[in-house]
Amino acid sequence: MTDTTQPTSPVQPIYINRERSLLEFNRRVLAQAKNAQVPLLERLKFLCISSSNMDEFFEVRLASLIELAKEPAARTHPDNLVPRDAIAQLTEAAHDIVKDQYYTLNHILIPALEKEGIRFVRRNHWNEKQKEWIRNYFLDSLKPVLSPMGLDPSHPFPKILNKSLNFIVSLEGKDAFGRSNGLAIVQVPRSLPRLVKLPPEATDGDNDLVFLSSILHSNVANLFPGMTVTGCYQFRVTRNTNLFIDEEEVDDIMSALQGELYGRQFGDAIRLEVADNCPPAMMDYLLDRFKLDETALYQVHGPVNLHRLDAVPNLVNRPDLMFPPHVPKPFKPKPVNKNPFRLFSRKKDGESLFQHIARQDILLHHPYDAFTPVIDFLNQASKDPDVLAIRMTLYRTGEKSAIIDALVRAAKNGKEVTAVVELRARFDEDNNIQQATRLQDAGVHVVYGVVGYKTHAKMILVVRREDSKLRHYVHLGTGNYHHITTRFYTDFGLFTCHKDIGNDVTKIFQQLTSLGNTKDLKVLLQSPFTLHSGMIERIQREAENARNGKPARVIAKMNGLQEKQIIDALYEASQAGVKVDLIVRGICSLVPGVPGLSENIQVRSIIGRFLEHHRVYYFENHGGEPELYCSSADWMSRNLLARVETCFPILDPQCFQQVFTEGLALYLEDNTSAWLLQQDGHYELVTPPLSDDEPTVNAQQQLISQYQGDPSAS
Missing domain, CATH: 3.30.870.10 (Endonuclease Chain A)
Structure with a gap:
């Protein structure tokens, strides 16, 4: 009997897996490292960004999926995949991207850098003069801060910090106590540079660089006197950095977060990176220590943390291989029906920003416009005798923030200042805790948003008395109040005193601080x-x-x-x-x-x-x-x-x-x-x-x- 059944066409998926799409984004970032139209050192920076992005993918996204896979009925959203199936697909794609990263480094960027006189000098190419300088550098600058740990019953496998550089060393012979350890771990402090520039007395090149891993490899025997080093291999483990806090069960979110931040460094292992010349038995040993299977093993030909190559531009000082410097232009409100691309003088005819805003809304476009007017806005508010109150949301501010300085100054000048600080901004938790403490010490009213909901809104509200009435001046933005990221993130910021917007922003701040029910906004969503x-x-x-x-x-x-x-x-x-x-x-x-x-x-x-x-x-x-x-x-x-x-x-x-x-x-x-x-x-x-x-x-x-x-x- 003839089978007349037609083959079934594969069903077109109508949703793309979120994490797969994230990896596709990182492929596009990595593609910039290969783009000959991009200045060479900028290409190296794109490689570093792609490496950092992959770290976060493992620390956060893949780690979350692994947690989700523990729930039998769980599915990914919106594509409805079984988590374990998604993990398998993503792991395959991640291996492909990492392989491409090292190909890009070794076969594209390093040869191009060498043509520009920027050389990564490998161990097998060191001359006697370089060997001598490197040996002295190791003895003077590295050995005193390294703590090799032989592995035996009284020295178990140590805790390995998330994303730290480590070496596993195989040994023969006996130590000072007559023990045959066989294996040791050398943990490298994060404070040590991962690249060292050779000085003129040690090399003929102007920009000759040596990997810290190469320096340690060549001198590791100095850490184990009387024993023979038979192998030394770098490795790095990436851990789950997701924080878990049951906000309904804690009395103080700040204290709970402080307790969790230390543990972030020692979450469950997600990925193991090792040098590609590491013997299989040693790789199996490390996988067993970290409770990982072979799919989590990434063998790499080069440094295990490509992100640390971002030090190269500063070490070599070659501005001709970078984008031309971009200095955001000072801004002034544009005249009606004139070219919208404009310069700014902070004062015009003695006017304050409040007078400018009262006359017309002001739009800032970062990083093309400077971030300075936002800081000026707060500084002027902190000193203006007619300003009664300042309210602001803070998600990411960075260290040494002029925004925080202005709020502190305003509080000390007697203004009523309220800051809604989001302590749970990923990877900025510690800095936000420090900034919140500083604000509280200055007399600022600090609240931490709403339990269960991160406060991600970007708002400043200044209440000013004018002609016996109160007027609301507002800044709303698409990006953070962070003086560094505004230099290379594209964002819009709006200054306005539009009555409906001011009233809506006032209601949102009341909602955040009093937890009252104020949903009847007129123009804001x-x-x-x-x-x-x-x-x-x-x-x-x-x-x-x-x-x-x-x-x-x-x-x-x-x-x-x-x-x-x-x-x-x-x-x-x-x-x-x-x-x-x-x-x-x-x-x-x-x-x-x-x-x-x-x-x-x-x-x-x-x-x-x-x-x-x-x-x-x-x-x-x-x-x-x-x-x-x-x-x-x-x-x-x-x-x-x-x-x-x-x-x-x-x-x-x-x-x-x-x-x-x-x-x-x-x-x-x-x-x-x-x-x-x-x-x-x-x-x-x-x-x-x-x-x-x-x-x-x-x-x-x-x-x-x-x-x-x-x-x-x-």
Whole structure:
């Protein structure tokens, strides 16, 4: 009997795994390390960033999946995979990326650096003069701070710090007590540099560098006198760094966090990196010590922590191999109907920032605009006798923050100052605890947000007495109040004294401090209450307009898109005929271009000199005024449903045009640094035009040129 059954076509997945999309983002970052159009030392920095990104992938994302896999019924969201299946797929992809990282280092970057006179001098190439200097360096600078540990019943395998550099050493012979240990561990303090520049007296090259691992390898016998070293191999373990605090069960979140931070260094092992010449028996021994299987083993040809290569640019001092310096321009409010790219003098005719803001909304675009006006805003508020109160959210501020200095000064000057400090900002917990303590000591009212909801909103509220009335001055932003990241993160910040915005921000601060129920906001959308539903309603409105034959458009720029209901709403809008353009830097779980599902959706990712960080949402709203929002929130489940976030409308016409042009339209024209998401989840680089008739567009470079006053870039 003939079988007439037709082969079944594979079902097109309609959601991309979140972690897989994260790894795809890291592939795009790594691709910049191979991009010959990028200055050479910047390419090395992109390799370092990709290494740091992989560390966080293992520490946070894969670690979370491993925890999730312990629950039999658990599934990933939104793609509904069994966690163990997802882990297997991601592990395979991670091995491929790590292999590509070391290929890029050894076969692309190191040869290119050598052509520029920047050499990593290997042990087998050291001359006698170099050997002598390196030996003395080891004896003087390394040996005194190293503590080798022989392994025996009274010296068990030591605790290994997360991401620390270590060596496992095989030995023959007996120690001073007549014992035959066989194995030892050498732990390298983080304070030691991973690269050492050879001085002129030790080498003929101007920029000859030696890996710390090479120095230790060649001199390790000095740590074990009377014994013979038969092998020395570097290794590093990456651990689960997720913190667990049952906020419902603790009385003091700060104290609980302080207790957990130390334990972060010794969480469960997730990945083991070893030198690729390490013998199999020794690798098996390490895997057993860390309770890992072979899939968690990464054999590498080179230093086990590529991120520490970020020291190279400072060591070699070759500015010609870097991006030209970018100095953010001081800012001043632009005159009506004039070029939006402008210079700033902090004072004009003796006016304060409050007088400027009272006259017109001010939009800052970082890093093209300086962050200084935000600090000036707080400094002026701290000294202004008419300012009664300052309220601010703090998620990440960095050390030695001028923002913290201004708040401390304001409190000492008698202002009523309230700071909502998010202690649980990942990897900034310790710094935030220190800053919160400093603020409290100065008399600032410090609160830690809402139990169960990270406070991720970026808001400053200044209450000022004017003509016997109180006026609210507000700053709202898409990025953190961090003086360092504003130099290389793209973000918008809005100064306004619009009455409705001021009233809404006041209500949110009251909600955060008093925990009262104040959800009746007039113009702002807020997570976890109205932002999720507000975005869906606006997407659905565009779909309805399209069904009725009206123009309909959604343009959205963000860091990540994963929330299922938002994705489903976008799919429905596409099917209704809405043109949807998404600019998503990192994670994107939506599948574009699928006939009958998402053929009207295009997803692009921009990877360039600066880290794209804006969150901008545009809705055509035919029959009404087009709507444009900036937000602290991505379209991720955590942002929309489990955090305190704000999404604020751009109401001033000039600011509206500036955000639309600089934050959306220009990125849709980019044809040199844009990647397009394909149906199968991988990305393809947009091919630059071959014809002189079609201009090349690099959004970031064009903005740099325009803000620096290059008329040809306008």
